[in-house]
Amino acid sequence: MHSWLLYLLPLLIVLWLYTRGWKRRDRRSREALAAAEEAGLREPVSLHPVIDPNRCIGSSACVKVCPEDALAIIDGKAELVNGSACIGHGACLTACPVEAISLVFGTEKRGVDIPIINPNFETNVPGIFIAGELAGMGLIRKAAEQGKQAIDHIKELRTNAPDQLDVIIVGAGPAGIAAGLGAIQHKLKYRLIEQEDSLGGCVYHYPRNKITMTAPVNLPIVGKVKMSEIRKEDLLEFWGGVVKKTGLVVKYRERMETITKSADGFIVKTSRRSYRSRSVLLTIGRRGTPRKLDVPGEEQPKVVYRLIDPEQYRDKRVLVVGGGDSALEAALALSNEPGTQVTLSYRGEAFARVKQKNRQQLTDAEGTGLVRVLLGSSVSSIQTDKVAIKHNGETLEIDNDWVIVCAGGVLPTPLLQQIGILFETKRGTV
């Protein structure tokens, strides 16, 4: 054999293996793109990457770091395939070796309303401040930093009136927690209210054991907290410890409902009472308030608006309401728990805008009797141990221990616009 063949042969084999792998990846990416297109999941919700195809070298660095499988390489270039899965935390931007990625808000089709705030986080309504994700920054560290910085400015508005708070902080996510700690540090008269029964905001709703990627953050009183990758549960435990150690008071299950201007500040009406406050800091994020069913019996503690831990529902009779991916994923997760009886009720006649994978798994689960699916149905009342559901002209009475409503959220934008806060609609801009 010629000696050059000895070198050429391995080279050809490597080239063949590389091309085969490349073609396989490309095929998988195209399949993911087609599935996302079919399910209407291409449009990003808010902050997301745009890739400059002239710069992109197809290194896959962004694809590898994306925890949500939102990106793929097609024709040798990165593409945002599953836009609706993007959480906008920008790991792809940092990973790109040739700076081909920038993060923008909204798209031509779907504008994103961002409140107009000044560098002190104050809106055009003097005395109302906004920090964290609602202000447009979708990261734990950034939200916490903004909460702290906003309070540094709010402290200048301190009041001497005995029956008035210096600040009411709405929302106990990362921004609200940091703001609350800042309020203690500056000895402000504060209230921190949270509509849920736990702190953490978005983090509280991450899937179980999700690895959260964050960066060191400087919290008031606590000091520098060094963390990079941490399990959701550990992060919540850390914050729980901070609350205990610092005496931060969080009023749970209290929802801000309206804000009205008074002579010397604001009157904030919540689901429990009214407060007079010199200023208001909104750290309410972008998830909004869960959409309700508005049916008799919904106020019972057995009605919740998000599945956190499927194990909790083992051996129980659970009704899931909704027709989006979160409803299907909740029903499927529950169907894997031993002894759990799952019913899924949805108003629509078909699950139109969901991932193909979820639709298929639900069909399988229905086929094997693990989930009972009631399309074209609506819940009419919830009793202690039953639910009444209208379906095909009849009212079904189903034995029930828990109701999980996954019907999306009501965004706070209209409420804030009513107070006079101005928004800018971003359509693919930074």
Ligand SMILES: Cc1cc2nc3c(=O)[nH]c(=O)nc-3n(C[C@H](O)[C@H](O)[C@H](O)COP(=O)(O)OP(=O)(O)OC[C@H]3O[C@@H](n4cnc5c(N)ncnc54)[C@H](O)[C@@H]3O)c2cc1C
């Ligand atoms: C699936 C997912 C994964 C993510 N992963 C990461 C990650 O790995 N790393 C990272 O840095 N970021 C990540 N993020 C983004 C990060 O979680 C958010 O940017 C951050 O939580 C925003 O903090 P926030 O305090 O501004 O708002 P939020 O965390 O949304 O908190 C807002 C709080 O306000 C409360 N609230 C809302 N309205 C009212 C009302 N009317 N009255 C009373 N309370 C109210 C809400 O209940 C909530 O608790 C992720 C986001 C998602 C959705």
Ligand code: SF4
């Ligand atoms: S911003 Fe985060 S979730 Fe969105 S594509 Fe980049 S890495 Fe993935």
